[in-house]
Amino acid sequence: MAGYDKQIQRANVPIPETVSKEIIQEAAHGSVVLNNARKVPLSTKTMKQPVLATLPEAYWLAGDTSLKETTSVEWENVVMTAEELAVLVPVPNALIDDTSIPIWSEIKPLLVEAIGSKVDAAAIWGDDKPTSWPTAIVEAATAAGNKVEAGADLTVGVAALGQALAEDGFAPNGFLTRPGFNWKLIGLRGDDGHPIYTPNLVPGQPSALYGIKLDEVLNGAWKTTDPATHLIGLDWKKFAVGIRQDITFDLFDQMVISDAAGKVVFNAAQQDSKVMRVVFRVGFQIANPLTRVNPTKANRYPAAVLTDAA
Structure with missing residues:
Protein backbone atom coordinates (compact mmCIF):
# COMPACT_ATOMS: atom_id res chain seq x y z
CA MET A 1 0.00 0.00 0.00
CA ALA A 2 1.33 3.42 -0.95
CA GLY A 3 2.11 5.87 1.79
CA TYR A 4 4.32 8.72 2.76
CA ASP A 5 4.67 8.26 6.49
CA LYS A 6 6.78 5.09 6.57
CA GLN A 7 10.29 5.29 7.92
CA ILE A 8 13.10 3.06 9.06
CA GLN A 9 13.45 3.32 12.81
CA ARG A 10 16.57 2.60 14.80
CA ALA A 11 15.96 -0.14 17.36
CA ASN A 12 16.24 1.02 20.94
CA VAL A 13 19.54 0.11 22.51
CA PRO A 14 18.72 -1.95 25.61
CA ILE A 15 20.56 -1.39 28.86
CA PRO A 16 21.61 -4.58 30.65
CA GLU A 17 19.16 -5.81 33.30
CA THR A 18 21.95 -5.91 35.88
CA VAL A 19 22.52 -2.18 35.38
CA SER A 20 18.78 -1.53 35.77
CA LYS A 21 18.69 -3.39 39.09
CA GLU A 22 21.79 -1.58 40.33
CA ILE A 23 20.20 1.79 39.64
CA ILE A 24 17.01 0.80 41.48
CA GLN A 25 19.05 -0.29 44.50
CA GLU A 26 21.22 2.80 44.47
CA ALA A 27 18.19 5.06 44.03
CA ALA A 28 16.70 3.57 47.19
CA HIS A 29 19.87 4.45 49.12
CA GLY A 30 19.97 7.89 47.52
CA SER A 31 16.53 8.76 48.93
CA VAL A 32 15.82 8.91 52.66
CA VAL A 33 12.16 8.09 51.99
CA LEU A 34 12.83 5.08 49.76
CA ASN A 35 15.52 3.87 52.14
CA ASN A 36 13.55 4.12 55.39
CA ALA A 37 9.84 3.78 54.64
CA ARG A 38 8.17 0.40 54.78
CA LYS A 39 8.34 -1.46 51.47
CA VAL A 40 5.10 -2.93 50.16
CA PRO A 41 4.61 -5.08 47.04
CA LEU A 42 3.17 -3.09 44.17
CA SER A 43 2.35 -5.35 41.25
CA THR A 44 -0.29 -3.05 39.77
CA LYS A 45 -0.70 0.70 39.37
CA THR A 46 -2.88 1.01 42.50
CA MET A 47 -3.05 -0.88 45.77
CA LYS A 48 -5.47 -0.59 48.68
CA GLN A 49 -4.21 -1.01 52.22
CA PRO A 50 -6.67 -1.22 55.12
CA VAL A 51 -5.98 1.07 58.09
CA LEU A 52 -7.71 0.82 61.45
CA ALA A 53 -10.45 3.45 61.72
CA THR A 54 -12.29 2.46 64.91
CA LEU A 55 -11.19 0.50 67.97
CA PRO A 56 -13.20 -2.12 69.87
CA GLU A 57 -14.59 -1.19 73.27
CA ALA A 58 -15.16 -3.25 76.42
CA TYR A 59 -17.88 -2.57 79.02
CA TRP A 60 -18.30 -3.23 82.74
CA LEU A 61 -21.29 -5.29 83.82
CA ALA A 62 -23.57 -3.99 86.56
CA GLY A 63 -24.41 -7.43 87.96
CA ASP A 64 -24.45 -11.17 87.42
CA THR A 65 -27.38 -11.01 84.98
CA SER A 66 -26.47 -7.79 83.18
CA LEU A 67 -26.58 -7.87 79.40
CA LYS A 68 -23.26 -7.81 77.62
CA GLU A 69 -22.88 -5.06 75.04
CA THR A 70 -21.44 -5.41 71.56
CA THR A 71 -18.65 -3.54 69.82
CA SER A 72 -17.27 -3.28 66.33
CA VAL A 73 -13.98 -2.66 64.53
CA GLU A 74 -13.76 -0.74 61.28
CA TRP A 75 -11.06 -0.23 58.69
CA GLU A 76 -10.67 2.31 55.92
CA ASN A 77 -8.72 1.84 52.73
CA VAL A 78 -5.60 3.86 51.97
CA VAL A 79 -4.84 3.80 48.26
CA MET A 80 -1.28 3.82 46.94
CA THR A 81 -0.80 4.74 43.30
CA ALA A 82 2.38 4.21 41.30
CA GLU A 83 3.22 7.48 39.61
CA GLU A 84 5.70 7.97 36.81
CA LEU A 85 8.98 9.78 37.36
CA ALA A 86 11.06 10.27 34.23
CA VAL A 87 14.27 11.96 33.16
CA LEU A 88 16.14 12.49 29.91
CA VAL A 89 19.94 12.29 29.91
CA PRO A 90 21.66 13.63 26.77
CA VAL A 91 24.95 11.83 26.18
CA PRO A 92 27.47 13.07 23.56
CA ASN A 93 28.59 10.44 21.06
CA ALA A 94 32.19 11.26 21.89
CA LEU A 95 31.53 10.04 25.43
CA ILE A 96 29.92 6.86 24.18
CA ASP A 97 32.72 6.15 21.72
CA ASP A 98 35.50 6.85 24.19
CA THR A 99 36.09 3.45 25.72
CA SER A 100 38.35 4.92 28.40
CA ILE A 101 35.30 6.49 30.08
CA PRO A 102 32.94 4.06 31.92
CA ILE A 103 29.67 5.52 30.67
CA TRP A 104 27.36 3.72 33.07
CA SER A 105 29.53 4.67 36.04
CA GLU A 106 29.29 8.27 34.91
CA ILE A 107 25.53 8.30 34.36
CA LYS A 108 24.28 6.18 37.27
CA PRO A 109 25.11 8.71 40.01
CA LEU A 110 23.24 11.38 38.05
CA LEU A 111 20.15 9.16 37.78
CA VAL A 112 20.33 8.19 41.45
CA GLU A 113 20.57 11.83 42.47
CA ALA A 114 17.71 12.89 40.20
CA ILE A 115 15.34 10.11 41.31
CA GLY A 116 16.17 10.31 45.03
CA SER A 117 15.90 14.08 45.19
CA LYS A 118 12.53 14.23 43.42
CA VAL A 119 11.00 11.48 45.57
CA ASP A 120 12.18 13.08 48.82
CA ALA A 121 11.14 16.60 47.79
CA ALA A 122 7.64 15.40 46.89
CA ALA A 123 7.13 13.23 49.99
CA ILE A 124 8.66 15.59 52.55
CA TRP A 125 7.74 19.03 51.18
CA GLY A 126 5.14 18.43 48.47
CA ASP A 127 7.32 19.89 45.71
CA ASP A 128 5.98 18.66 42.34
CA LYS A 129 3.97 16.09 44.30
CA PRO A 130 1.73 13.76 42.26
CA THR A 131 -1.92 14.44 43.05
CA SER A 132 -2.48 10.84 44.15
CA TRP A 133 0.19 11.12 46.86
CA PRO A 134 -0.89 12.22 50.35
CA THR A 135 -0.23 15.61 51.92
CA ALA A 136 3.52 16.09 52.34
CA ILE A 137 5.09 15.16 55.67
CA VAL A 138 6.05 18.64 56.91
CA GLU A 139 2.71 20.19 55.94
CA ALA A 140 0.65 17.37 57.45
CA ALA A 141 2.67 17.27 60.67
CA THR A 142 2.29 21.03 61.08
CA ALA A 143 -1.46 20.88 60.42
CA ALA A 144 -1.82 18.18 63.09
CA GLY A 145 -0.11 20.40 65.65
CA ASN A 146 3.12 18.40 65.70
CA LYS A 147 5.36 21.43 65.28
CA VAL A 148 7.96 22.29 67.92
CA GLU A 149 9.78 25.62 67.94
CA ALA A 150 13.44 25.33 68.88
CA GLY A 151 14.52 27.32 71.90
CA ALA A 152 17.91 28.12 73.37
CA ASP A 153 18.33 24.51 74.51
CA LEU A 154 18.10 22.19 71.50
CA THR A 155 17.95 19.11 73.72
CA VAL A 156 14.55 20.29 74.95
CA GLY A 157 13.29 20.75 71.39
CA VAL A 158 14.51 17.34 70.27
CA ALA A 159 12.86 15.67 73.27
CA ALA A 160 9.66 17.58 72.51
CA LEU A 161 9.55 15.94 69.05
CA GLY A 162 9.49 12.52 70.65
CA GLN A 163 6.86 13.69 73.13
CA ALA A 164 4.61 15.00 70.35
CA LEU A 165 4.71 11.60 68.62
CA ALA A 166 4.17 9.71 71.87
CA GLU A 167 1.11 11.86 72.66
CA ASP A 168 -0.36 10.71 69.33
CA GLY A 169 0.36 7.07 70.11
CA PHE A 170 3.39 6.69 67.85
CA ALA A 171 7.01 5.79 68.61
CA PRO A 172 9.78 7.68 66.77
CA ASN A 173 12.24 5.36 65.06
CA GLY A 174 13.95 7.84 62.74
CA PHE A 175 15.03 11.45 62.35
CA LEU A 176 15.68 13.52 59.23
CA THR A 177 17.79 16.65 59.33
CA ARG A 178 19.02 19.40 57.06
CA PRO A 179 22.64 19.39 55.85
CA GLY A 180 24.98 20.63 58.56
CA PHE A 181 22.51 20.54 61.45
CA ASN A 182 24.23 17.46 62.87
CA TRP A 183 27.17 19.70 63.82
CA LYS A 184 24.83 21.65 66.10
CA LEU A 185 23.90 18.37 67.78
CA ILE A 186 27.43 17.17 68.50
CA GLY A 187 27.89 19.29 71.63
CA LEU A 188 24.46 18.62 73.13
CA ARG A 189 24.29 16.73 76.43
CA GLY A 190 21.42 15.21 78.35
CA ASP A 191 20.69 15.82 82.03
CA ASP A 192 23.14 13.06 82.96
CA GLY A 193 25.94 14.63 80.91
CA HIS A 194 25.94 12.02 78.16
CA PRO A 195 25.83 13.16 74.50
CA ILE A 196 22.41 12.78 72.90
CA TYR A 197 23.92 12.61 69.41
CA THR A 198 26.31 9.90 68.26
CA PRO A 199 27.96 10.84 64.95
CA ASN A 200 28.77 8.20 62.35
CA LEU A 201 32.39 7.21 62.95
CA VAL A 202 32.21 3.83 61.20
CA PRO A 203 31.58 3.80 57.44
CA GLY A 204 28.20 2.30 56.66
CA GLN A 205 26.85 2.85 60.16
CA PRO A 206 24.14 5.51 60.71
CA SER A 207 24.36 8.38 63.12
CA ALA A 208 22.01 8.30 66.09
CA LEU A 209 20.05 10.89 68.05
CA TYR A 210 18.89 9.61 71.44
CA GLY A 211 19.82 6.20 70.05
CA ILE A 212 17.48 6.64 67.06
CA LYS A 213 18.77 6.62 63.50
CA LEU A 214 19.44 10.09 62.08
CA ASP A 215 19.61 10.67 58.31
CA GLU A 216 21.08 13.84 56.86
CA VAL A 217 19.25 14.73 53.61
CA LEU A 218 22.14 15.41 51.24
CA ASN A 219 20.52 14.91 47.82
CA GLY A 220 19.37 18.51 47.48
CA ALA A 221 15.79 17.78 48.54
CA TRP A 222 15.89 19.64 51.87
CA LYS A 223 13.95 22.85 51.44
CA THR A 224 14.73 26.27 52.91
CA THR A 225 11.60 27.47 54.68
CA ASP A 226 10.65 30.41 56.86
CA PRO A 227 10.77 29.64 59.71
CA ALA A 228 13.54 27.15 58.96
CA THR A 229 12.82 23.46 59.53
CA HIS A 230 15.81 21.71 61.12
CA LEU A 231 14.65 18.27 62.16
CA ILE A 232 11.84 15.80 61.47
CA GLY A 233 11.00 12.90 63.78
CA LEU A 234 9.04 10.01 62.27
CA ASP A 235 7.50 6.65 62.93
CA TRP A 236 8.76 5.10 59.67
CA LYS A 237 6.49 2.07 60.08
CA LYS A 238 3.55 4.29 59.14
CA PHE A 239 5.11 5.45 55.85
CA ALA A 240 5.07 3.10 52.88
CA VAL A 241 6.56 3.09 49.40
CA GLY A 242 5.90 0.75 46.51
CA ILE A 243 8.35 0.47 43.62
CA ARG A 244 7.17 -1.08 40.38
CA ASP A 259 10.51 22.90 26.48
CA ALA A 260 6.96 23.47 27.73
CA ALA A 261 6.42 26.15 25.06
CA GLY A 262 7.40 23.77 22.26
CA LYS A 263 10.77 25.38 21.63
CA VAL A 264 13.48 22.91 20.63
CA VAL A 265 16.28 23.05 23.19
CA PHE A 266 18.25 19.95 22.16
CA ASN A 267 18.53 17.97 18.93
CA ALA A 268 20.35 14.66 19.34
CA ALA A 269 21.03 14.10 15.65
CA GLN A 270 22.19 17.64 15.01
CA GLN A 271 24.34 17.76 18.12
CA ASP A 272 25.95 14.33 17.64
CA SER A 273 24.46 12.88 20.79
CA LYS A 274 22.17 10.22 22.10
CA VAL A 275 19.45 10.69 24.70
CA MET A 276 18.77 8.14 27.41
CA ARG A 277 15.20 8.12 28.68
CA VAL A 278 14.60 6.70 32.15
CA VAL A 279 11.10 5.96 33.46
CA PHE A 280 10.63 5.08 37.14
CA ARG A 281 7.29 4.29 38.79
CA VAL A 282 6.86 4.62 42.54
CA GLY A 283 3.99 5.01 44.99
CA PHE A 284 3.97 6.68 48.41
CA GLN A 285 1.38 6.59 51.14
CA ILE A 286 0.98 7.36 54.85
CA ALA A 287 -1.01 5.33 57.33
CA ASN A 288 -2.47 7.31 60.22
CA PRO A 289 -4.26 4.59 62.17
CA LEU A 290 -6.49 5.23 65.15
CA THR A 291 -4.67 4.95 68.47
CA ARG A 292 -5.90 4.67 72.05
CA VAL A 293 -3.78 7.67 73.00
CA ASN A 294 -5.26 10.05 70.42
CA PRO A 295 -8.48 9.02 68.66
CA THR A 296 -8.81 12.35 66.79
CA LYS A 297 -7.39 12.04 63.28
CA ALA A 298 -7.22 15.79 62.64
CA ASN A 299 -4.52 16.31 65.29
CA ARG A 300 -2.81 12.92 65.03
CA TYR A 301 0.13 12.26 62.70
CA PRO A 302 3.17 9.92 62.74
CA ALA A 303 5.73 12.72 62.29
CA ALA A 304 6.75 15.94 64.02
CA VAL A 305 8.94 18.86 62.94
CA LEU A 306 11.42 21.11 64.77
CA THR A 307 11.60 24.67 63.42
CA ASP A 308 12.93 28.07 64.35
CA ALA A 309 10.56 30.36 66.21
CA ALA A 310 8.14 32.12 63.87
Whole structure:
Protein backbone atom coordinates (compact mmCIF):
# COMPACT_ATOMS: atom_id res chain seq x y z
CA MET A 1 0.00 0.00 0.00
CA ALA A 2 1.33 3.42 -0.95
CA GLY A 3 2.11 5.87 1.79
CA TYR A 4 4.32 8.72 2.76
CA ASP A 5 4.67 8.26 6.49
CA LYS A 6 6.78 5.09 6.57
CA GLN A 7 10.29 5.29 7.92
CA ILE A 8 13.10 3.06 9.06
CA GLN A 9 13.45 3.32 12.81
CA ARG A 10 16.57 2.60 14.80
CA ALA A 11 15.96 -0.14 17.36
CA ASN A 12 16.24 1.02 20.94
CA VAL A 13 19.54 0.11 22.51
CA PRO A 14 18.72 -1.95 25.61
CA ILE A 15 20.56 -1.39 28.86
CA PRO A 16 21.61 -4.58 30.65
CA GLU A 17 19.16 -5.81 33.30
CA THR A 18 21.95 -5.91 35.88
CA VAL A 19 22.52 -2.18 35.38
CA SER A 20 18.78 -1.53 35.77
CA LYS A 21 18.69 -3.39 39.09
CA GLU A 22 21.79 -1.58 40.33
CA ILE A 23 20.20 1.79 39.64
CA ILE A 24 17.01 0.80 41.48
CA GLN A 25 19.05 -0.29 44.50
CA GLU A 26 21.22 2.80 44.47
CA ALA A 27 18.19 5.06 44.03
CA ALA A 28 16.70 3.57 47.19
CA HIS A 29 19.87 4.45 49.12
CA GLY A 30 19.97 7.89 47.52
CA SER A 31 16.53 8.76 48.93
CA VAL A 32 15.82 8.91 52.66
CA VAL A 33 12.16 8.09 51.99
CA LEU A 34 12.83 5.08 49.76
CA ASN A 35 15.52 3.87 52.14
CA ASN A 36 13.55 4.12 55.39
CA ALA A 37 9.84 3.78 54.64
CA ARG A 38 8.17 0.40 54.78
CA LYS A 39 8.34 -1.46 51.47
CA VAL A 40 5.10 -2.93 50.16
CA PRO A 41 4.61 -5.08 47.04
CA LEU A 42 3.17 -3.09 44.17
CA SER A 43 2.35 -5.35 41.25
CA THR A 44 -0.29 -3.05 39.77
CA LYS A 45 -0.70 0.70 39.37
CA THR A 46 -2.88 1.01 42.50
CA MET A 47 -3.05 -0.88 45.77
CA LYS A 48 -5.47 -0.59 48.68
CA GLN A 49 -4.21 -1.01 52.22
CA PRO A 50 -6.67 -1.22 55.12
CA VAL A 51 -5.98 1.07 58.09
CA LEU A 52 -7.71 0.82 61.45
CA ALA A 53 -10.45 3.45 61.72
CA THR A 54 -12.29 2.46 64.91
CA LEU A 55 -11.19 0.50 67.97
CA PRO A 56 -13.20 -2.12 69.87
CA GLU A 57 -14.59 -1.19 73.27
CA ALA A 58 -15.16 -3.25 76.42
CA TYR A 59 -17.88 -2.57 79.02
CA TRP A 60 -18.30 -3.23 82.74
CA LEU A 61 -21.29 -5.29 83.82
CA ALA A 62 -23.57 -3.99 86.56
CA GLY A 63 -24.41 -7.43 87.96
CA ASP A 64 -24.45 -11.17 87.42
CA THR A 65 -27.38 -11.01 84.98
CA SER A 66 -26.47 -7.79 83.18
CA LEU A 67 -26.58 -7.87 79.40
CA LYS A 68 -23.26 -7.81 77.62
CA GLU A 69 -22.88 -5.06 75.04
CA THR A 70 -21.44 -5.41 71.56
CA THR A 71 -18.65 -3.54 69.82
CA SER A 72 -17.27 -3.28 66.33
CA VAL A 73 -13.98 -2.66 64.53
CA GLU A 74 -13.76 -0.74 61.28
CA TRP A 75 -11.06 -0.23 58.69
CA GLU A 76 -10.67 2.31 55.92
CA ASN A 77 -8.72 1.84 52.73
CA VAL A 78 -5.60 3.86 51.97
CA VAL A 79 -4.84 3.80 48.26
CA MET A 80 -1.28 3.82 46.94
CA THR A 81 -0.80 4.74 43.30
CA ALA A 82 2.38 4.21 41.30
CA GLU A 83 3.22 7.48 39.61
CA GLU A 84 5.70 7.97 36.81
CA LEU A 85 8.98 9.78 37.36
CA ALA A 86 11.06 10.27 34.23
CA VAL A 87 14.27 11.96 33.16
CA LEU A 88 16.14 12.49 29.91
CA VAL A 89 19.94 12.29 29.91
CA PRO A 90 21.66 13.63 26.77
CA VAL A 91 24.95 11.83 26.18
CA PRO A 92 27.47 13.07 23.56
CA ASN A 93 28.59 10.44 21.06
CA ALA A 94 32.19 11.26 21.89
CA LEU A 95 31.53 10.04 25.43
CA ILE A 96 29.92 6.86 24.18
CA ASP A 97 32.72 6.15 21.72
CA ASP A 98 35.50 6.85 24.19
CA THR A 99 36.09 3.45 25.72
CA SER A 100 38.35 4.92 28.40
CA ILE A 101 35.30 6.49 30.08
CA PRO A 102 32.94 4.06 31.92
CA ILE A 103 29.67 5.52 30.67
CA TRP A 104 27.36 3.72 33.07
CA SER A 105 29.53 4.67 36.04
CA GLU A 106 29.29 8.27 34.91
CA ILE A 107 25.53 8.30 34.36
CA LYS A 108 24.28 6.18 37.27
CA PRO A 109 25.11 8.71 40.01
CA LEU A 110 23.24 11.38 38.05
CA LEU A 111 20.15 9.16 37.78
CA VAL A 112 20.33 8.19 41.45
CA GLU A 113 20.57 11.83 42.47
CA ALA A 114 17.71 12.89 40.20
CA ILE A 115 15.34 10.11 41.31
CA GLY A 116 16.17 10.31 45.03
CA SER A 117 15.90 14.08 45.19
CA LYS A 118 12.53 14.23 43.42
CA VAL A 119 11.00 11.48 45.57
CA ASP A 120 12.18 13.08 48.82
CA ALA A 121 11.14 16.60 47.79
CA ALA A 122 7.64 15.40 46.89
CA ALA A 123 7.13 13.23 49.99
CA ILE A 124 8.66 15.59 52.55
CA TRP A 125 7.74 19.03 51.18
CA GLY A 126 5.14 18.43 48.47
CA ASP A 127 7.32 19.89 45.71
CA ASP A 128 5.98 18.66 42.34
CA LYS A 129 3.97 16.09 44.30
CA PRO A 130 1.73 13.76 42.26
CA THR A 131 -1.92 14.44 43.05
CA SER A 132 -2.48 10.84 44.15
CA TRP A 133 0.19 11.12 46.86
CA PRO A 134 -0.89 12.22 50.35
CA THR A 135 -0.23 15.61 51.92
CA ALA A 136 3.52 16.09 52.34
CA ILE A 137 5.09 15.16 55.67
CA VAL A 138 6.05 18.64 56.91
CA GLU A 139 2.71 20.19 55.94
CA ALA A 140 0.65 17.37 57.45
CA ALA A 141 2.67 17.27 60.67
CA THR A 142 2.29 21.03 61.08
CA ALA A 143 -1.46 20.88 60.42
CA ALA A 144 -1.82 18.18 63.09
CA GLY A 145 -0.11 20.40 65.65
CA ASN A 146 3.12 18.40 65.70
CA LYS A 147 5.36 21.43 65.28
CA VAL A 148 7.96 22.29 67.92
CA GLU A 149 9.78 25.62 67.94
CA ALA A 150 13.44 25.33 68.88
CA GLY A 151 14.52 27.32 71.90
CA ALA A 152 17.91 28.12 73.37
CA ASP A 153 18.33 24.51 74.51
CA LEU A 154 18.10 22.19 71.50
CA THR A 155 17.95 19.11 73.72
CA VAL A 156 14.55 20.29 74.95
CA GLY A 157 13.29 20.75 71.39
CA VAL A 158 14.51 17.34 70.27
CA ALA A 159 12.86 15.67 73.27
CA ALA A 160 9.66 17.58 72.51
CA LEU A 161 9.55 15.94 69.05
CA GLY A 162 9.49 12.52 70.65
CA GLN A 163 6.86 13.69 73.13
CA ALA A 164 4.61 15.00 70.35
CA LEU A 165 4.71 11.60 68.62
CA ALA A 166 4.17 9.71 71.87
CA GLU A 167 1.11 11.86 72.66
CA ASP A 168 -0.36 10.71 69.33
CA GLY A 169 0.36 7.07 70.11
CA PHE A 170 3.39 6.69 67.85
CA ALA A 171 7.01 5.79 68.61
CA PRO A 172 9.78 7.68 66.77
CA ASN A 173 12.24 5.36 65.06
CA GLY A 174 13.95 7.84 62.74
CA PHE A 175 15.03 11.45 62.35
CA LEU A 176 15.68 13.52 59.23
CA THR A 177 17.79 16.65 59.33
CA ARG A 178 19.02 19.40 57.06
CA PRO A 179 22.64 19.39 55.85
CA GLY A 180 24.98 20.63 58.56
CA PHE A 181 22.51 20.54 61.45
CA ASN A 182 24.23 17.46 62.87
CA TRP A 183 27.17 19.70 63.82
CA LYS A 184 24.83 21.65 66.10
CA LEU A 185 23.90 18.37 67.78
CA ILE A 186 27.43 17.17 68.50
CA GLY A 187 27.89 19.29 71.63
CA LEU A 188 24.46 18.62 73.13
CA ARG A 189 24.29 16.73 76.43
CA GLY A 190 21.42 15.21 78.35
CA ASP A 191 20.69 15.82 82.03
CA ASP A 192 23.14 13.06 82.96
CA GLY A 193 25.94 14.63 80.91
CA HIS A 194 25.94 12.02 78.16
CA PRO A 195 25.83 13.16 74.50
CA ILE A 196 22.41 12.78 72.90
CA TYR A 197 23.92 12.61 69.41
CA THR A 198 26.31 9.90 68.26
CA PRO A 199 27.96 10.84 64.95
CA ASN A 200 28.77 8.20 62.35
CA LEU A 201 32.39 7.21 62.95
CA VAL A 202 32.21 3.83 61.20
CA PRO A 203 31.58 3.80 57.44
CA GLY A 204 28.20 2.30 56.66
CA GLN A 205 26.85 2.85 60.16
CA PRO A 206 24.14 5.51 60.71
CA SER A 207 24.36 8.38 63.12
CA ALA A 208 22.01 8.30 66.09
CA LEU A 209 20.05 10.89 68.05
CA TYR A 210 18.89 9.61 71.44
CA GLY A 211 19.82 6.20 70.05
CA ILE A 212 17.48 6.64 67.06
CA LYS A 213 18.77 6.62 63.50
CA LEU A 214 19.44 10.09 62.08
CA ASP A 215 19.61 10.67 58.31
CA GLU A 216 21.08 13.84 56.86
CA VAL A 217 19.25 14.73 53.61
CA LEU A 218 22.14 15.41 51.24
CA ASN A 219 20.52 14.91 47.82
CA GLY A 220 19.37 18.51 47.48
CA ALA A 221 15.79 17.78 48.54
CA TRP A 222 15.89 19.64 51.87
CA LYS A 223 13.95 22.85 51.44
CA THR A 224 14.73 26.27 52.91
CA THR A 225 11.60 27.47 54.68
CA ASP A 226 10.65 30.41 56.86
CA PRO A 227 10.77 29.64 59.71
CA ALA A 228 13.54 27.15 58.96
CA THR A 229 12.82 23.46 59.53
CA HIS A 230 15.81 21.71 61.12
CA LEU A 231 14.65 18.27 62.16
CA ILE A 232 11.84 15.80 61.47
CA GLY A 233 11.00 12.90 63.78
CA LEU A 234 9.04 10.01 62.27
CA ASP A 235 7.50 6.65 62.93
CA TRP A 236 8.76 5.10 59.67
CA LYS A 237 6.49 2.07 60.08
CA LYS A 238 3.55 4.29 59.14
CA PHE A 239 5.11 5.45 55.85
CA ALA A 240 5.07 3.10 52.88
CA VAL A 241 6.56 3.09 49.40
CA GLY A 242 5.90 0.75 46.51
CA ILE A 243 8.35 0.47 43.62
CA ARG A 244 7.17 -1.08 40.38
CA GLN A 245 9.92 -3.28 38.98
CA ASP A 246 9.38 -2.04 35.44
CA ILE A 247 11.91 0.77 35.37
CA THR A 248 12.78 1.26 31.72
CA PHE A 249 15.77 2.62 29.85
CA ASP A 250 15.81 3.56 26.18
CA LEU A 251 18.55 5.18 24.13
CA PHE A 252 17.63 7.36 21.15
CA ASP A 253 19.83 9.00 18.55
CA GLN A 254 17.08 10.97 16.75
CA MET A 255 15.33 12.58 19.72
CA VAL A 256 14.38 16.22 19.82
CA ILE A 257 13.89 17.73 23.30
CA SER A 258 11.47 20.65 23.60
CA ASP A 259 10.51 22.90 26.48
CA ALA A 260 6.96 23.47 27.73
CA ALA A 261 6.42 26.15 25.06
CA GLY A 262 7.40 23.77 22.26
CA LYS A 263 10.77 25.38 21.63
CA VAL A 264 13.48 22.91 20.63
CA VAL A 265 16.28 23.05 23.19
CA PHE A 266 18.25 19.95 22.16
CA ASN A 267 18.53 17.97 18.93
CA ALA A 268 20.35 14.66 19.34
CA ALA A 269 21.03 14.10 15.65
CA GLN A 270 22.19 17.64 15.01
CA GLN A 271 24.34 17.76 18.12
CA ASP A 272 25.95 14.33 17.64
CA SER A 273 24.46 12.88 20.79
CA LYS A 274 22.17 10.22 22.10
CA VAL A 275 19.45 10.69 24.70
CA MET A 276 18.77 8.14 27.41
CA ARG A 277 15.20 8.12 28.68
CA VAL A 278 14.60 6.70 32.15
CA VAL A 279 11.10 5.96 33.46
CA PHE A 280 10.63 5.08 37.14
CA ARG A 281 7.29 4.29 38.79
CA VAL A 282 6.86 4.62 42.54
CA GLY A 283 3.99 5.01 44.99
CA PHE A 284 3.97 6.68 48.41
CA GLN A 285 1.38 6.59 51.14
CA ILE A 286 0.98 7.36 54.85
CA ALA A 287 -1.01 5.33 57.33
CA ASN A 288 -2.47 7.31 60.22
CA PRO A 289 -4.26 4.59 62.17
CA LEU A 290 -6.49 5.23 65.15
CA THR A 291 -4.67 4.95 68.47
CA ARG A 292 -5.90 4.67 72.05
CA VAL A 293 -3.78 7.67 73.00
CA ASN A 294 -5.26 10.05 70.42
CA PRO A 295 -8.48 9.02 68.66
CA THR A 296 -8.81 12.35 66.79
CA LYS A 297 -7.39 12.04 63.28
CA ALA A 298 -7.22 15.79 62.64
CA ASN A 299 -4.52 16.31 65.29
CA ARG A 300 -2.81 12.92 65.03
CA TYR A 301 0.13 12.26 62.70
CA PRO A 302 3.17 9.92 62.74
CA ALA A 303 5.73 12.72 62.29
CA ALA A 304 6.75 15.94 64.02
CA VAL A 305 8.94 18.86 62.94
CA LEU A 306 11.42 21.11 64.77
CA THR A 307 11.60 24.67 63.42
CA ASP A 308 12.93 28.07 64.35
CA ALA A 309 10.56 30.36 66.21
CA ALA A 310 8.14 32.12 63.87
